[in-house]
Structure formats: structure tokens, C-alpha cells
Amino acid sequence: MKLKISVLVFGFMLLVLSLAHPVGAVSSVSSDNYQIDWPNLNMGAGLPSAEGVYKLGVTTGQTAPGFYEYTDGYRIRAGFQYIHSIIPFSFSLSPVNLNFGTLSVGVLTNEQTITLTVNSGSAGGYQVKAQENDLLTSNANSTIADTTCDTGDTCDHDTDFGTWTDTSTYGFGYTMTGDDVPSGFSSGTKFRNLADAPGEDPVKVMGKTPVEGHQAGKGKIATMSARINISSTQAAGTYRNILTFIAIPTF
Amino acid sequence: MQKVKLHSKIQNFKFLIVIFIFSFLFLNLATKATQAQSLSLSIWPPLLEVMMQPGKSITQVYKLKNNGETDLAFTSSIVPFKPADELGNIKLENSRLPPWFSFQNANLDLSQKFLLKAGETQEVVLKIKVPEQTLEKDYHATLLFETIPGVFLGQSGMQTQAKIGSNILLTVSQSGQPLKKAEIVKFAIRNLKIRQLPIIDSFTKPQFLLRIKNTGPALFKPAGAITASGWFGQKYVLNLLPENVLVNSTRLVGCENQIDAKFLLGPYKTKVEFGLDTLETDYSAEITFFALPIKFILGIIIAVVVIWFVKAKLGVDKRLL
Numbered sequence: 001m002k003l004k005i006s007v008l009v010f011g012f013m014l015l016v017l018s019l020a021h022p023v024g025a026v027s028s029v030s031s032d033n034y035q036i037d038w039p040n041l042n043m044g045a046g047l048p049s050a051e052g053v054y055k056l057g058v059t060t061g062q063t064a065p066g067f068y069e070y071t072d073g074y075r076i077r078a079g080f081q082y083i084h085s086i087i088p089f090s091f092s093l094s095p096v097n098l099n100f101g102t103l104s105v106g107v108l109t110n111e112q113t114i115t116l117t118v119n120s121g122s123a124g125g126y127q128v129k130a131q132e133n134d135l136l137t138s139n140a141n142s143t144i145a146d147t148t149c150d151t152g153d154t155c156d157h158d159t160d161f162g163t164w165t166d167t168s169t170y171g172f173g174y175t176m177t178g179d180d181v182p183s184g185f186s187s188g189t190k191f192r193n194l195a196d197a198p199g200e201d202p203v204k205v206m207g208k209t210p211v212e213g214h215q216a217g218k219g220k221i222a223t224m225s226a227r228i229n230i231s232s233t234q235a236a237g238t239y240r241n242i243l244t245f246i247a248i249p250t251f
Numbered sequence: 252m253q254k255v256k257l258h259s260k261i262q263n264f265k266f267l268i269v270i271f272i273f274s275f276l277f278l279n280l281a282t283k284a285t286q287a288q289s290l291s292l293s294i295w296p297p298l299l300e301v302m303m304q305p306g307k308s309i310t311q312v313y314k315l316k317n318n319g320e321t322d323l324a325f326t327s328s329i330v331p332f333k334p335a336d337e338l339g340n341i342k343l344e345n346s347r348l349p350p351w352f353s354f355q356n357a358n359l360d361l362s363q364k365f366l367l368k369a370g371e372t373q374e375v376v377l378k379i380k381v382p383e384q385t386l387e388k389d390y391h392a393t394l395l396f397e398t399i400p401g402v403f404l405g406q407s408g409m410q411t412q413a414k415i416g417s418n419i420l421l422t423v424s425q426s427g428q429p430l431k432k433a434e435i436v437k438f439a440i441r442n443l444k445i446r447q448l449p450i451i452d453s454f455t456k457p458q459f460l461l462r463i464k465n466t467g468p469a470l471f472k473p474a475g476a477i478t479a480s481g482w483f484g485q486k487y488v489l490n491l492l493p494e495n496v497l498v499n500s501t502r503l504v505g506c507e508n509q510i511d512a513k514f515l516l517g518p519y520k521t522k523v524e525f526g527l528d529t530l531e532t533d534y535s536a537e538i539t540f541f542a543l544p545i546k547f548i549l550g551i552i553i554a555v556v557v558i559w560f561v562k563a564k565l566g567v568d569k570r571l572l
Contacts, residue, residue, distance in 0.1 A: 073303060075302045078298070089417070240403060
């Protein structure tokens with residue numbers, strides 16, 4: 001009987017602990033030995049330190065938005081003049097990795113999607129660019145080339161958008177759908193190559209500016225659909241690379 | 252007998268509670284594992300504009316937050332940029348800036364790897380120190396934080412890496428009032444209805460195209476407005492967005508608001524006037540556009556044609572009868 005009560009008490013405690021999320025300070029500095037819940041000190045008079053003796057973790061500097069003018073030889077303005085907000089610029093990816101699993105030969109169904117979410121917050125506009133570090137490469141150094149266009153489509157995927165409906169068109173490519181994606185993707189019916197680092201500059205996959213009708217503070221969601229189609233002569237192996245997304249506000 | 256039944260019921264109830272608790276915990280943990288498949292970052296401020304004298308230094312706090320549910324490893328860098336287009340987008344360059352940028356944090360230097368736990372914010376204090384004798388001009392850079400990809404255990408596929416940045420516009424000036432010069436490259440109506448004639452439909456709001464070029468040695472923001480005046484004394488004032496126009500570049504400048512009329516008619520004399528960082532009328536350009544009820548007239552023409560056709564058809568039918 002005592003054991004059962006113990007099990008119940010244990011279970012209840014676990015439940016309480018699971019539900020009771022700790023209320024964390026918005027920003028804090030901590031280590032095993034200390035915690036400072038107000039790390040941003042705007043009245044610092046020089047950083048206290050002694051070379052080789054100690055180093056004190058004090059954060060000083062301007063935090064508020066707006067325009068600051070001093071007769072001290074400098075002016076600082078943090079944030080956009082016409083957006084009265086301190087909401088940060090945010091960028092999210094989901095999932096983190098694109099796992100294609102075992103690739104089938106000669107089909108257009110080896111596809112994986114990744115969702116990009118941007119909230120420009122206090123930024124005037126934004127852009128998200130993408131680039132791959134290399135072609136999809138196996139441990140044996142075999143590669144899956146960037147896709148070419150369907151026969152009869154005269155596009156150049158590096159600079160243009162093209163159709164990919166033919167199962168005999170091989171390689172790796174992507175298309176975009178959703179908010180603020182370049183119109184060339186034609187609602188996900190046209191595909192492109194990813195730019196290869198370091199030779200090729202990253203290309204814009206998402207973004208909008210005020211002149212194009214961007215409204216600050218609105219969350220935007222787009223989906224990248226990545227596709228691989230291989231021929232029967234593709235060397236067996238596990239092919240991988242790194243896809244980099246660069247999210248930057250406008251100036 | 253009743254005692255035994257009651258005891259049995261209590262036993263069952265306890266068993267159910269234990270099952271419920273374990274199910275709840277399992278589901279709760281399983282959800283967390285699924286959500287950990289996303290990555291979410293935020294940065295503030297998104298833009299820093301600094302004007303400073305050679306020999307001076309400033310600091311600015313940046314906040315980088317890991318909004319995701321997994322800890323992330325980061326590194327940071329300062330990368331120069333140039334305008335990528337006329338919309339305010341940037342193109343990061345491969346060149347390097349002088350070593351004027353550093354972090355003031357005691358335990359973190361620029362370019363140093365650091366770990367940011369899920370849900371936590373890293374504050375970095377960026378210090379910009381411009382040496383004496385520095386050439387007076389503009390310097391543009393992006394403070395970039397990038398994740399370091401972890402181990403990928405899947406089959407064929409791609410690992411992702413995220414970079415998030417904030418732009419820095421630095422003007423080095425001894426006087427604090429560098430020379431500013433601009434040129435209006437184009438001022439026109441975008442949504443013309445009839446080829447290149449300055450005619451729009453009365454039910455359409457005019458969209459203005461204003462391209463401003465910076466021909467001086469320092470960046471500026473246009474401060475002014477577009478004013479459209481109609482025949483009957485109507486006046487619409489559209490404030491220009493104070494967008495940064497960088498040296499040797501042209502920028503499309505939009506307006507904060509639109510003409511708040513549902514119907515426009517007749518000629519509209521439209522003038523853009525702006526100053527550079529100050530609300531002046533140093534620069535101006537003028538155009539005239541006409542608002543005509545094109546869709547309405549077309550609708551009437553189509554209706555007349557249809558009525559005429561129907562009448563003609565009915566006339567023929569009557570004669571046949």
C-alpha cells in the first residue's frame with residue numbers, strides 16, 4: 001500500500017514539475033557560480049579589468065531605439081526611423097535538416113520541404129538568400145549535379161527559372177511557394193539551381209521591401225521544395241551537403 | 252464483499268491515474284523532441300546608423316536570441332556589403348573591413364565560437380573605434396551571426412545553416428555635416444493605363460515611381476513629400492519614406508501613405524519636393540497625370556453594344572415572324 005502511495009506521489013510530483021515551467025528572466029548572465037538578472041548596465045564608467053588578473057563581465061552600451069545625438073563627436077540611431085517598434089528581426093527554419101532517405105531512380109518524387117518563417121519586426125524590409133556549400137557529394141566523392149531544364153525549355157537554371165516535369169531530367173533543384181517569394185517560381189511550377197559557394201553569390205529565395213508593399217511586423221511564411229532525381233547510372237552512396245540561408249533586413 | 256469491491260475500484264482508479272501521468276509525460280516529451288526539428292533566431296536592432304569623428308569610439312548592444320528548442324553553436328563576423336539593387340537589399344562582399352570592430356563582452360570576442368542555449372538571449376556589445384586620420388567617407392557592414400551545423404546522421408540529404416544579420420551604416424566625418432548631394436533620376440507614374448500616356452483609371456490609386464541617386468560623399472535620407480493637386484482644389488500629400496540612399500547608388504523611394512480617395516477625375520499636378528535629412532525643398536520634380544473613368548466608359552460601351560446587338564437580333568426575329 002505504501003509503495004502505491006509512493007508511486008502516486010512520485011507521479012504527481014513529476015506532473016507538477018512537468019507543468020510548472022520556470023519563469024526565466026528575459027535576459028540574464030549566469031554560470032555555475034552566479035546569476036545576474038540585469039546584465040545590461042548603461043551607466044558604466046569604463047570596464048574594470050586588470051591584465052591577467054581578472055575580467056569582469058559587464059555589458060555597457062546603448063540599448064534603446066531612436067536617435068541619440070551628443071556633442072561628443074558621434075551620433076547613433078538604432079532601428080528604422082519610420083518604424084516605432086523594438087520587435088526583433090526573426091528568422092526560422094523547419095525542419096533543420098532535409099533527409100531524403102533512399103533515393104528512387106527516375107522519379108520526381110524525391111522531394112523534401114523546408115519552411116522559412118520571417119517576422120521583419122522593426123526592420124523596413126528583408127531578404128532571405130540561399131546557397132549550398134557544394135554539390136551533393138558522397139563519401140566516395142561522387143556528386144549529384146545541379147538540375148538542368150526539361151528538354152525544350154531553353155532556360156538556364158543558374159540565372160533563370162525552368163520547368164521540371166520530365167523524369168529523364170536529372171539532378172538537384174528547388175522551387176519556392178508562399179509569401180514574398182520571387183515570381184519566377186510561378187507558384188512552385190518552375191525550378192532553379194542553388195548557388196554554389198564560394199564561386200556563386202547566394203540567391204534570393206524570399207523577401208520584400210516597403211516599395212514592393214512590405215508591411216513591417218507581419219509574419220511571412222514560405223516553403224522551399226527541394227527535389228533530387230537520379231539516373232540508374234548514379235553511383236551508390238550517401239550524398240550530403242550544407243544549405244545556408246542568410247536572412248538580413250534591408251538598410 | 253462491498254469493502255472488497257470498493258478497494259478494487261480504488262485500485263483501478265489509482266492505476267488509471269498512474270497511466271494518465273505517464274501518458275502525459277510521454278506525450279509532453281515526445282512533442283518537445285518533434286519541435287526540436289526547427290531553428291529560430293532573432294536579432295535586434297536590425298539597423299545601426301552611426302556618424303562619428305575619426306578618433307572616437309561608440310558601443311551598441313545587440314541582442315541575439317535562440318527562439319528554438321535546441322542549443323545552438325554560433326560564430327560572428329563583420330562583413331562589408333554594397334547595395335544589391337534599388338530596393339535596399341544588400342550583397343555581402345568577400346573583402347574585409349579595417350579592424351575597427353570588436354566585442355566589449357568580457358567572455359566573448361568577435362569571431363569566437365559560442366553556445367546559445369534554447370530560449371536564451373546573448374547580448375553583445377559591439378564597439379566601433381575609428382582611428383585618427385581615417386578617411387572621411389561611408390563604410391557599410393553587416394554584423395553576421397551564423398550557426399555551426401551539427402552532426403547529420405540521416406541518409407542522403409542536406410544540413411542547414413542559418414545566418415542572421417544586422418546592417419551598420421557608418422559615416423566618418425570630422426564636421427558631423429558631410430556634404431550631401433542628390434539627383435532625381437526618375438519621377439513618374441507606375442500604373443499607367445494607356446501605354447506611356449500619363450493616364451490612370453479613376454478607380455485606381457496612382458503609384459509613383461521615384462528614383463533618387465546619391466551623388467555626394469555621404470549617405471542621406473530624403474525628407475519630403477509628393478503632393479498631388481486636382482482641378483477642383485483637392486490636395487493629397489504623401490510623405491516620402493525616409494530610406495537610406497547610399498553613396499553612388501540609386502534607390503526607389505516609396506511613400507508612407509497612399510492617396511485616400513476612391514475616385515479621381517481630371518488632371519492632377521503632382522510635385523515631389525524633398526531635402527536631404529532635413530525637411531527642405533532643395534530637390535523637386537513635377538509631373539501631371541490624368542484620371543479618367545476608363546473602366547466605366549468601357550463598361551458603358553460594352554453595354555451599348557450588347558443592347559444594340561440584342562435589339563438588332565430581336566428586330567430580325569420580329570421581321571421573320
